[in-house]
Amino acid sequence: MGFAEEHLIPLVDDGLGNSAYLVDLGDGRALAVDAARDLRVLHAAAGRRGLAVAYAADTHLHADFLSGAVQLGHDTGATVLASAGGRRAFPHTALADGDEVDLGGLTLRALATPGHTDEHLAYLLLDGDRELGVFTGGSLIVNSAARTDLLGTDRTEQLARAQHRSLKRLTALDDGTAVWPTHGAGSFCSAPPGAERTTTIGAQKRANPLLAAPDEDAFVRQLTGSLGSYPAYFDRLTERNRRGPAVLTAAPALPALAAAQVKDLLADGGHVVDIRPAAAYAAGHVPGAISIPLRDQFATWLGWLLPDDAPLAFVADDGQDPGEVVWQAYKIGYERLAGRLAGGMDAWRAARYAQATTDFVRADRIGRRPYVDVRQRAEYAAGHVPGAVHVELGSLSSHVADAPTGAVVACGHGERAMTAASILERAGHTDVAVLDGGPADYAAAHGLRLAEGTEDTGS
Incomplete structure (x- = not known):
């Protein structure tokens, strides 16, 4: 097929700072790369084009979201493509360095690019011998490279050196080859601020400061010196992605709870999360509730501040979408969602329970x-x-x-x-x-x- 720019559909999650990709293969089928468990946007994009997802490729065992590949396998019969080194515990086509997958006119070639994780693959999309673009996941990203400390501080330097070799390998591709990273601005997998989420090999040779490092040692110092903190839930999701997230047969819901049920949940060791805007929380809230306003970054702070093994109840304003709460929680593995306070704070006050203010x-x-x-x-x-x-x-x-x-x-x-x-x-x-x-x-x-x-x- 003749591949054009419109055949690639980036699907950006602004909250987590990531991009998934949907590739129109030209025959009614599509390839999805690094899709997250919340597949609403991807299914909508595929539906608008009349596409069925035939392949779901993951570049690595993600730490910041649960993969949607297993769910796509269930929903559309997609063949899951992933690194053999990841030892995933669910059906998939295990790929090693240099392995190729015939997509029906286009070819996907696996490139071993360890650094962000040990088993990391980039995927080079080829039209014959022509290099169209490379899905770089958490190896080469716009003006940086993804962090190398997620497997422990004792591995950070070793993985940074591997990242250096991986970036050298990727920059040996043609200058005009498009670069389609997963991690972008806003990602705690260590992307610098900026609006650009895709680039080219040539542009990165000119602009990426890590590629300007004079040698491997300087690269390692520069990369590891830029690493900040990351959300606590990152330490849990890699293994959950290796095992494979549970398949959902229906959209999860957020049941209505009476004020007394919310009060009992809090007393029994559960957590109340107030998702209203900050000003609304300040004016009156359930004592002991944690304020996490429902916005793009909701999942990040939920996963950073609260455990995933205790029941959660939510307090919302009228007009806030319970479905958005559920999907933001589920995409980072938070499934013990007890429900939401029916009637909001008005119901809490009507029950004559005390409220706090800030x-x-x-x-x-x-x-x-x-x-x-x-x-x-x-x-x-x-x-x-x-x-x-x-x-x-x-x-x-x-x-x-x-x-x-x-x-x-x-x-x-x-x-x-x-x-x-x-x-x-x-x-x-x-x-x-x-x-x-x-x-x-x-x-x-x-x-x-x-x-x-x-x-x-x-x-």
Whole structure:
């Protein structure tokens, strides 16, 4: 077939910072690459084009989402393609370096590209001898390479050296070969900020700073020195993807719960997650609930802050989609979803149960108070309030004692800070306030200049 740009359909998950791909093979069939368990967008895209997914390829054992390949095998009869080195425990076509799959006019060639994981494959899409593009997963990504510390700190350097060799191999492809990575901006698998999610081999030779490293040692220092923290659930999903996620025969639902049921769940060791906007949570919430507003990043913070083996109940506003909550949870392996509070906070108050409130204050209406910054380390280093206590949100539960009495908690806008305040309140800090804004707002209101660097008193 003659392959054109419109035959490739990127499917971007802005919350996790990843891209899956749907390739129209030209005969009513399609190839899916690195599809996640939430297949709604992929099925819709295939349906619009009248395509049936015939192949589902995974570049590696993903740590940041559950693969949708097994589900595609069930839904469409797709042949699952994956690395033989991954020892997956479900039916699949196991590929080794150099193996090729005839897609019916196009060819998919497996390229061993370890680094992000040991068993990582890139897939080179060929039209005859012409290199159309390469699905690089977590090897070569736009202006970077994916992190190499997910298998433990003792493996980080070894895998970084493997990543260096893999990038050298990929950049030996033709300069015009398209590069279709999985990880992109917003991914905790270590992609730099930026709008571009695809590129070419030639463009990366010119622009990727890792490829400009003079030797392997410099590459390793540069890559490993850029690694920040990552969500706790990453440590669980690789093995779940190796075993294969359970097949879903119907869309999972979120049952309605009475206020008394939510209260009992909390008392029995479950968790209440308030998905309303930060301001709504501040005005009144279930005591002990964790605030995680329903937005693109919901799954990341759910998986970072809460266990996957305890029942979860949710508090929502009218108009918020329960189905979105369910799919965001299921795509990262959270399936113990007890339900949602029927009637929301109105029902909680009608049952005459106590509610808690949190001060949510603009910078020009708050006095000088101890300042706790819960942003990521790179954000903090780029500009922070002088004297701020820095504790990343992901590690706050282990550092609640670092929050001074009467602190104002802040992030970039207020959502993560409200989550942090809910964690502190659950730990007994009842005197915290949340900044409605960011560090620049606070500095301007108090005549301060933002500081740079990473010196701080937190974690």
